[in-house]
Amino acid sequence: MKQSVKLVAGNWKMNGLGESLAEAETLAKALKEQAAACRVALCPPATLIARMAQTLKGGVVEIGGQDCHAKASGAYTGSVSAGMVRDAGAGLVILGHSERRAGFGETDADVAAKVEAALAAGLEPIICIGETLQEREAGQAVEVVSRQVAGSLPVSLAGKAFAVAYEPVWAIGTGLTPTLEQIEEVHAAVRAAMIARLGEGGRAAPILYGGSVKPSNAAEILAVAEVGGALVGGASLKAEDFLGIIRAV
Numbered sequence: 001m002k003q004s005v006k007l008v009a010g011n012w013k014m015n016g017l018g019e020s021l022a023e024a025e026t027l028a029k030a031l032k033e034q035a036a037a038c039r040v041a042l043c044p045p046a047t048l049i050a051r052m053a054q055t056l057k058g059g060v061v062e063i064g065g066q067d068c069h070a071k072a073s074g075a076y077t078g079s080v081s082a083g084m085v086r087d088a089g090a091g092l093v094i095l096g097h098s099e100r101r102a103g104f105g106e107t108d109a110d111v112a113a114k115v116e117a118a119l120a121a122g123l124e125p126i127i128c129i130g131e132t133l134q135e136r137e138a139g140q141a142v143e144v145v146s147r148q149v150a151g152s153l154p155v156s157l158a159g160k161a162f163a164v165a166y167e168p169v170w171a172i173g174t175g176l177t178p179t180l181e182q183i184e185e186v187h188a189a190v191r192a193a194m195i196a197r198l199g200e201g202g203r204a205a206p207i208l209y210g211g212s213v214k215p216s217n218a219a220e221i222l223a224v225a226e227v228g229g230a231l232v233g234g235a236s237l238k239a240e241d242f243l244g245i246i247r248a249v
């Protein structure tokens, strides 16, 4: 099966102030010097996109946002449009992260609208999906992610650059990870759902795995069939850990 080059993206979430900013900048500078066999992206908070774009200028490390509004402009206090994310220096944007789905009530339809906005602004979306622990324990993981793919991926994605990130909610920030067999099962189901939704246009986009990825488990996870990269949270804030994950690709 045709697979695009692996993508390792670091999601800094709402971190990057004081000491954690100093550490993050150290990481960004180290990454700039680092040759990598994969695409590498950093997704800082919106306020740091321009600063990180400047720090990483001239290197191969890409910059992503963590969210954007579905509208291009208007009376949406506190929001940032896809065009603004792009204008600040990002080329990618994370959409539909479970922390936004759970904490801000984002539905699959909301995510699909944001994906359309991102594409219109020239951003490459990384669309997050994943089951809760309750859904996993009820044997519904495949059903849940398949439904999320059908609802969150607009058909206009076919032929565009994008990625899907499978992040089991119960694995995020917990140190827990699914077994390699479970990851393989879900990634295969996600690929099937992408093809069902987008036809041939659903074949090439990478499916990242996210949830407690660290240097010690990155190599085995990234070797699983259909794992096209990683979306890394906590470990993307520490230079040694993130570099260790990139080396594992």
Ligand SMILES: O=C[C@H](O)COP(=O)(O)O
Pocket (backbone or CB within 6 Å): 011, 097, 167, 171, 172, 173, 174, 175, 210, 211, 212, 213, 231, 232, 233, 234, 235
């Ligand atoms: O976007 C990243 C994920 O939420 C994973 O976070 P984590 O690596 O801290 O578990």
